[in-house]
Amino acid sequence: MPKVINIEPTPNPDALKFVVQKPILKSGVRSFRDFASAVGDPLGSALFAMGNVTSVFYMDRFVTVNKEHDAQWTDLIDPVCETIEDCHEEEAAEGVAPGHLEGDGQDGKLARINELLDTRIRPGLAGDGGGLEVISFDGSTLEISYHGACGSCPSAIGGTLQFIERLLQDEVDPGIRVISF
Numbered sequence: 001m002p003k004v005i006n007i008e009p010t011p012n013p014d015a016l017k018f019v020v021q022k023p024i025l026k027s028g029v030r031s032f033r034d035f036a037s038a039v040g041d042p043l044g045s046a047l048f049a050m051g052n053v054t055s056v057f058y059m060d061r062f063v064t065v066n067k068e069h070d071a072q073w074t075d076l077i078d079p080v081c082e083t084i085e086d087c088h089e090e091e092a093a094e095g096v097a098p099g100h101l102e103g104d105g106q107d108g109k110l111a112r113i114n115e116l117l118d119t120r121i122r123p124g125l126a127g128d129g130g131g132l133e134v135i136s137f138d139g140s141t142l143e144i145s146y147h148g149a150c151g152s153c154p155s156a157i158g159g160t161l162q163f164i165e166r167l168l169q170d171e172v173d174p175g176i177r178v179i180s181f
Helices: 044-051 073-087 107-128 155-169
Strands: 004-009 015-020 025-029 029-032 053-059 062-067 130-137 141-148 179-180
Touching: 004 073, 015 044, 015 073, 029 044, 029 130, 029 141, 044 053, 044 062, 044 073, 053 130, 053 141, 062 073, 107 130, 107 141, 141 155, 155 179
Parallel strands: 141 179
Antiparallel strands: 004 015, 015 062, 029 053, 053 062, 130 141
């Protein structure tokens, strides 16, 4: 069983990033916003079953757990670590693709957007225990959904969203707008 080797704070005070020794997923991500969405996933459902957990996001070598605002990390850290260690399979599982929207997307714009998100945005979000998924793109408006620590973080809604929009305006099309779902 892999051990939790580090617990890192995130910009979101209600989320912690639990770093594990061995990969949990070979590729992709898994993200759950509630217990019902985690049914069938041993780790996700076990973490929600503890109570006071509002979302679970994991990829590669970390698990990000968001807690209810009034819950205390001092009561949750040990049970979360034990659950991660107990539920982790020896062989890393497959996740889902990290939130790409497929299609030609208005003359290659979507492909360029996915490339920029993969190379310049998602690594930074993952460093803080989060991620994002592209929900839709109509040629001028990109709708995204944050996951993990970013899902309920005030800076993701403001500064990070503005940074993503400016990056895409500079690198893809000045008319692009980015909204968070």
